[in-house]
Amino acid sequence: MAELMDPRSFxxxxxxxxxxxxxxxxxxxxxxxxxxLSRAHxxxxxENHFHYVGPFASYLGYVYGRLPEExxxxxxxxxxxxxxxxxxxxxxxxxxxxFAEACGTTAERVKNPDNMSPTTRGLQSWCYSIAMREDPIVxxxxxxxxxxxxxxxxxxxxxxxxxxxxxxxxxxxxxxDIHIVxxxxxxxxxxxxxxxxxxxxxxxxxxxxxxEIGAEMRxxxxxxxxxxxxxxxLPMQALDLAA
Amino acid sequence: xxxxxFHKEGQAFAGEVAANTNLVVRxxxxxxxxxxxxxxxxxxxxxxxxxxxxxxxxHLPAPNWKENERLGDRIKAGYRLVCQLWISHDIExxxxxxxxxxxxx
Numbered sequence: 584m585a586e587l588m589d590p591r592s593f594x595x596x597x598x599x600x601x602x603x604x605x606x607x608x609x610x611x612x613x614x615x616x617x618x619x620l621s622r623a624h625x626x627x628x629x630e631n632h633f634h635y636v637g638p639f640a641s642y643l644g645y646v647y648g649r650l651p652e653e654x655x656x657x658x659x660x661x662x663x664x665x666x667x668x669x670x671x672x673x674x675x676x677x678x679x680x681x682f683a684e685a686c687g688t689t690a691e692r693v694k695n696p697d698n699m700s701p702t703t704r705g706l707q708s709w710c711y712s713i714a715m716r717e718d719p720i721v722x723x724x725x726x727x728x729x730x731x732x733x734x735x736x737x738x739x740x741x742x743x744x745x746x747x748x749x750x751x752x753x754x755x756x757x758x759x760d761i762h763i764v765x766x767x768x769x770x771x772x773x774x775x776x777x778x779x780x781x782x783x784x785x786x787x788x789x790x791x792x793x794x795e796i797g798a799e800m801r802x803x804x805x806x807x808x809x810x811x812x813x814x815x816x817l818p819m820q821a822l823d824l825a826a
Numbered sequence: 827x828x829x830x831x832f833h834k835e836g837q838a839f840a841g842e843v844a845a846n847t848n849l850v851v852r853x854x855x856x857x858x859x860x861x862x863x864x865x866x867x868x869x870x871x872x873x874x875x876x877x878x879x880x881x882x883x884x885h886l887p888a889p890n891w892k893e894n895e896r897l898g899d900r901i902k903a904g905y906r907l908v909c910q911l912w913i914s915h916d917i918e919x920x921x922x923x924x925x926x927x928x929x930x931x
Contacts, residue, residue: 672867768854
């Protein structure tokens with residue numbers, strides 16, 4: 584039977600649960616980092632990504648409503664996270680649509696849920712499901728630690744390629760740029776909240792499991808993007824998988 | 827490790843940060859210069875984190891398109907958007923009191 588871990592050991596375990604399932608290892612992410620995707624491939628990514636990240640404030644809204652009143656700091660974090668996604672500066676999805684348009688698709692196509700793949704619909708549904716049904720601290724572990732905290736490392740790899748190989752302008756790639764700052768904050772605050780409130784061995788184990796599943800879900804999503812939209816043009820042999 | 831000296835409303839606050847640190851990220855996760863640094867959107871739009879660089883500016887990259895858009899002529903007076911800076915060298919910054927910050931353009 585698992586024992587209660589101290590915060591340092593628990594954090595290391597959370598990081599290990601995500602590591603190895605990182606979306607950076609998917610063929611789609613590798614092709615992206617190698618500059619081998621076309622703008623049409625990136626347009627399909629944007630049309631799918633909108634339906635995964637677009638409702639992020641809604642996912643968090645469910646968790647916010649279910650967090651006990653006395654968890655003031657955790658509730659404030661979620662509220663601030665929702666505010667920043669939607670109205671703190673530019674709405675994050677507006678920046679995603681700006682990138683999508685630069686890739687050659689339209690806002691109408693991006694917003695149309697018929698243009699997401701079944702796997703993307705599965706990821707979105709999983710996010711709603713854990714937001715509505717899991718213990719709220721476990722939900723924060725899954726959504727914020729398992730998913731959101733991965734974003735800065737993914738975009739740090741992808742952003743230079745978008746500028747240098749794909750030749751997008753700075754305003755066109757602002758969606759990626761801002762998440763390196765915002766999700767560094769959100770991810771770390773998510774860790775702090777989970778470390779503070781997962782105060783039983785059972786809760787810690789559930790947080791670890793949901794982080795692992797969250798990382799797997801994101802990896803599944805990006806791998807499916809490759810299978811659905813890229814593989815026919817760019818088979819695995821064309822990727823330098825050691826990169 | 828870079829040393830940061832941060833001036834605000836007549837007081838000075840000092841701290842060490844890891845190389846390639848963004849001070850808005852640090853404040854966002856409740857570490858120095860929290861709670862002294864005022865910031866907002868973290869995306870170079872609101873201008874609330876604008877601060878004057880008193881020393882160490884030579885180690886910073888040129889202002890980016892967001893800083894040029896948001897700060898305009900204030901760049902000549904040494905202002906930068908702290909949310910856009912990744913710090914790897916010692917730096918000294920001063921942030922005006924909130925009432926002294928010009929309205930966002």
